[in-house]
Amino acid sequence: MSSSPPLSEYGSSTGVNALVGGLASIVLAFLPFSTVLGGALAGYLEGPDTDAGLKVGLYAGLVAIVPLALVGFLFGGFFLAFVPMMGPRGGAVGALGFVAFLFVGLLGLLYTVGLSAVGGVLGAYLHREL
Template sequence: MARDDTLLNALIGAIVSVVLAFLPFSTVLGGGVAGYLQGGDRSEGLRIGAYAGAIAAIPLLIGMVLFGGIFFLGALFEPSAALGFVFVFFALGVGLVYTVGLSAIGGYLGAYIAEEYR
């Protein structure tokens, strides 16, 4: 892939992350693929890995918003359901840090491998 295809490389990395979601740390693999395809220096690999993680987090965002909506509607009628609503959005934040952060680390490693072996 060319270095100019940043969005395409990030999308390929995100697809790898989602397809391999049954594996632990699949986001590192997806970010690594994106960083390797992008080439460039390690800071660019870190950036493209974070992009891939952000794209891979879209299904997580959709699921958490729908799930959080259920608790929000429940909180309108039962105040104790508000705790579930808070928990869902705490879990969303943790999930985003996990997905984007580990994907960025993978992008860094992918760019390092591309530097060493190209």
């Protein structure tokens, strides 16, 4: 017996819809609020239920955050690699840089996933109204 991914009430896979929405957010990253567009696409594909649209929008945001996190860790690691070269105050600069890195990462997560969830709800609403 094979196990297949869960399907929404309208016959589409939530995982596939989230992946499509997340990839759309990544491809459209040059546009402001691209995460809303990707979440809206995922929510539209998911169907008219706004709760399901919110959920698939969150998942799409998590897909879209992966490249942002990878780039963030790359630059964060690059910065922390040069902290010892900053002399006796390198530790303080490194600690401040690490706190700033975490703060910016948290803001990026909230922006990406939050706006993608809003887009998911909007996409579900559009599916219901169109």
